[in-house]
Amino acid sequence: MKLTQEQKSFVEDLLSRMTLDEKIGQMNQESPSIVGGFDVPFSELIEMMTDGRISQEEFGRIMANATQDFHEDEIRAGLVGSMMVNDPRKNNELQKIAVEESRLGIPLIIGFDVIHGFRSVFPIAIAEACSFDDALFEETARMAAAESRAHGINWNFAPMIDAARDSRWGRVSEGPGEDPFLGSRFARAKIRGLQNDRSSPLNYVAACTKHYVAYGACESGRDYNTVSMSVSNLYNVYLPAFRAAMDEGAATVMAAFNDLNGVPCTVNRWLLREVLKKDFGLEGFVVSDANAIRECVTHGIAADDRDAGVQAALAGMDMDMGTHIYKDFLKAEVEKGTVPMTVIDEAVRRILSVKVWLGLFENPYVPEALIEAYEKSLPEKHVALCRRAAEESMVLLKNEGGILPLRRGQKISLVGRLADDANEVCGAWAMAWKPEDCVSILTGLKEAGADVCYYPCGGPEGDINLEEADRACLEGDVIVAVVGETDAMSGEASSKAEISLPGGQRALLERLLQSGKPVVTVLMNGRPLALGWEAEHMPAILEAWHLGIRMGDAVAAALLGDVNPAGKLSSSFPSVTGQCPVYYNHPSTGRPGSKSKFTSRYLDAPWDSLFPFGHGLSYTSFTYEDLRVGERGEELEIAIRLKNTGEREGTEIAQLYMQDVTASLVRPVKELKDYCRVTLSPGEEREIRFTLKKKDMGFYDNAGRYLLEDGLFRLFVGTSSRDCLMQEIELKF
Numbered sequence: 001m002k003l004t005q006e007q008k009s010f011v012e013d014l015l016s017r018m019t020l021d022e023k024i025g026q027m028n029q030e031s032p033s034i035v036g037g038f039d040v041p042f043s044e045l046i047e048m049m050t051d052g053r054i055s056q057e058e059f060g061r062i063m064a065n066a067t068q069d070f071h072e073d074e075i076r077a078g079l080v081g082s083m084m085v086n087d088p089r090k091n092n093e094l095q096k097i098a099v100e101e102s103r104l105g106i107p108l109i110i111g112f113d114v115i116h117g118f119r120s121v122f123p124i125a126i127a128e129a130c131s132f133d134d135a136l137f138e139e140t141a142r143m144a145a146a147e148s149r150a151h152g153i154n155w156n157f158a159p160m161i162d163a164a165r166d167s168r169w170g171r172v173s174e175g176p177g178e179d180p181f182l183g184s185r186f187a188r189a190k191i192r193g194l195q196n197d198r199s200s201p202l203n204y205v206a207a208c209t210k211h212y213v214a215y216g217a218c219e220s221g222r223d224y225n226t227v228s229m230s231v232s233n234l235y236n237v238y239l240p241a242f243r244a245a246m247d248e249g250a251a252t253v254m255a256a257f258n259d260l261n262g263v264p265c266t267v268n269r270w271l272l273r274e275v276l277k278k279d280f281g282l283e284g285f286v287v288s289d290a291n292a293i294r295e296c297v298t299h300g301i302a303a304d305d306r307d308a309g310v311q312a313a314l315a316g317m318d319m320d321m322g323t324h325i326y327k328d329f330l331k332a333e334v335e336k337g338t339v340p341m342t343v344i345d346e347a348v349r350r351i352l353s354v355k356v357w358l359g360l361f362e363n364p365y366v367p368e369a370l371i372e373a374y375e376k377s378l379p380e381k382h383v384a385l386c387r388r389a390a391e392e393s394m395v396l397l398k399n400e401g402g403i404l405p406l407r408r409g410q411k412i413s414l415v416g417r418l419a420d421d422a423n424e425v426c427g428a429w430a431m432a433w434k435p436e437d438c439v440s441i442l443t444g445l446k447e448a449g450a451d452v453c454y455y456p457c458g459g460p461e462g463d464i465n466l467e468e469a470d471r472a473c474l475e476g477d478v479i480v481a482v483v484g485e486t487d488a489m490s491g492e493a494s495s496k497a498e499i500s501l502p503g504g505q506r507a508l509l510e511r512l513l514q515s516g517k518p519v520v521t522v523l524m525n526g527r528p529l530a531l532g533w534e535a536e537h538m539p540a541i542l543e544a545w546h547l548g549i550r551m552g553d554a555v556a557a558a559l560l561g562d563v564n565p566a567g568k569l570s571s572s573f574p575s576v577t578g579q580c581p582v583y584y585n586h587p588s589t590g591r592p593g594s595k596s597k598f599t600s601r602y603l604d605a606p607w608d609s610l611f612p613f614g615h616g617l618s619y620t621s622f623t624y625e626d627l628r629v630g631e632r633g634e635e636l637e638i639a640i641r642l643k644n645t646g647e648r649e650g651t652e653i654a655q656l657y658m659q660d661v662t663a664s665l666v667r668p669v670k671e672l673k674d675y676c677r678v679t680l681s682p683g684e685e686r687e688i689r690f691t692l693k694k695k696d697m698g699f700y701d702n703a704g705r706y707l708l709e710d711g712l713f714r715l716f717v718g719t720s721s722r723d724c725l726m727q728e729i730e731l732k733f
């Protein structure tokens with residue numbers, strides 16, 4: 001995000017004409033408040049429904065009779081800078097009040113959670129990241145931006161780029177997995193897609209990279225839990241994606257709920273002012289997460305709301321999401337001198353800069369024609385992109401005996417409630433999909449012309465009908481079992497202490513196996529699952545995640561062989577939950593895990609992941625040969641020969657890793673440093689080349705200093721983080 005000199009002057013002039021109330025108004029974000037129809041605060045009503053004091057039906061009835069307060073009067077008075085609404089006509093209405101009825105006519109920045117698409121929902125991020133396709137990451141983000149603007153949303157609370165190594169945490173579904181390099185490439189591509197299409201004022205939005213920072217390291221994988229880590233770990237694992245996003249010009253950042261080493265990110269001056277704004281160069285603004293300023297009292301870092309508001313403002317938190325604390329307390333604190341006017345001016349300058357950069361002063365409204373266009377069917381190119389993204393995001397985990405792809409003419413017994421539930425294909429944080437756009441796996445198979453009969457047999461919740469499973473086994477030549485999680489089992493506030501297949505789904509798989517017929521397992525899930533038993537017993541496993549509106553088409557195409565799966569895991573899978581957190585880029589330790597007793601291992605489970613980062617099979621096969629590493633000035637040249645040794649065309653994602661073998665801090669046994677997608681015909685061989693800049697081979701120490709240290713390095717190239725060729729090289733920097 002860069003402003004012209006003229007835009008900067010506009011901001012300064014506007015700022016100079018604002019009252020203190022209007023300035024603080026810009027720092028205040030509102031959501032529609034539910035009012036009427038009940039005589040307790042809305043938060044209390046939610047609690048009552050959650051703890052069963054009122055039923056879901058009663059809650060629904062109350063909501064049906066309630067109205068929403070869109071804060072029109074406060075907007076008119078210039079006391080609201082941002083709203084969170086996704087209805088285009090309501091957004092135009094609110095924008096009109098701000099622009100035409102408030103004293104200075106400052107438009108609203110209107111934000112919404114568009115994490116993996118708006119109405120055209122593409123795969124959840126952990127799945128899309130498995131494509132290792134930067135062009136795809138960018139293209140889907142660009143589509144989301146255009147759809148957002150068509151609904152009056154000019155600010156996406158995306159991308160979520162939290163590195164996450166513990167799959168008990170439900171929000172692993174929302175981010176690009178465990179690796180900082182893949183996460184950085186994902187972040188850059190998403191920022192470009194959301195922000196860079198300036199061909200029309202309605203094609204781009206402000207991105208909001210989140211959650212800053214290290215939210216994915218919450219202790220025990222329990223959401224909102226405390227985070228403690230070394231500075232070097234923070235800089236080497238959790239900050240890189242945010243640094244990349246800032247380099248790419250991300251307009252805004254959302255602070256994370258968690259504390260970091262005892263200081264909540266929301267009031268963490270070092271994180272917000274020193275690292276993010278000064279070192280990383282954020283040009284736009286920081287917004288708190290929902291209610292997070294008030295929660296600093298609960299954290300125990302602030303005595304009361306006023307104290308929390310003062311700490312947040314002084315720490316560099318520019319906008320308050322939803323607590324009204326800035327609106328209620330900042331004016332008095334400025335007048336008392338506890339919060340200098342310069343702090344207010346800096347925050348408002350940043351907020352106005354983003355609004356100017358968005359072109360909101362020239363184009364605050366959504367044309368009616370554009371609104372109507374989206375009320376009809378989705379543009380065909382959007383549907384096609386959702387399907388392609390779904391196809392590229394699937395990972396073939398196992399395929400013993402080549403059961404997959406299925407043969408045309410085979411009668412398929414399709415089993416599992418998820419297979420016919422189009423409401424589950426979009427996954428967590430999909431808020432605007434329409435049922436008519438969503439395709440279930442059953443529909444996908446039928447539309448692909450497969451000979452399929454369907455037996456629900458149950459799913460992630462409730463009982464499993466084993467008798468129905470027996471009938472399914474009698475009917476089909478091959479059984480396809482769709483098992484996994486509902487969309488509510490991952491995402492925010494969805495941590496789980498046990499991440500094996502939920503409900504009786506394992507018992508269902510066992511029963512199907514007893515038939516002696518070939519059984520294909522299709523996973524629909526929002527997190528890596530603990531699949532030790534399944535990997536041992538199930539002959540074929542296709543990881544299909546929550547792939548978005550066209551999931552059914554994509555899975556059917558993969559099962560029937562019209563698509564050759566090429567995805568690679570963006571996160572490691574454990575055998576059992578007790579291994580969490582488990583990840584590939586770990587230090588060696590002095591006693592690396594092995595079969596020997598006195599090594600870093602478990603008595604009752606494997607020590608390493610079941611399926612490692614970067615793992616993914618194909619319907620064809622590839623070989624890697626002749627790895628060569630050479631030095632050329634300030635770069636390493638790495639080359640390898642890749643061959644398709646199978647019978648059909650396939651795409652391979654070749655991965656480059658490195659190891660700094662001896663350093664002043666222990667370093668990971670492998671670190672991803674590049675990757676490339678290569679499509680080869682049967683028998684085709686190609687030389688694959690990587691260039692690695694020596695300056696990118698360093699690491700951060702516990703003072704946050706970046707170090708490049710002479711010594712022995714290992715370079716790896718292969719088909720996964722576990723299956724690689726290796727060459728050593730001595731380097732002097």
Ligand code: GLC
Nearest residue numbers: 113157210211254289290492
């Ligand atoms: C939520 C999430 C955040 C989201 C925000 C607004 O609590 O933590 O990711 O953008 O609130 O919905």
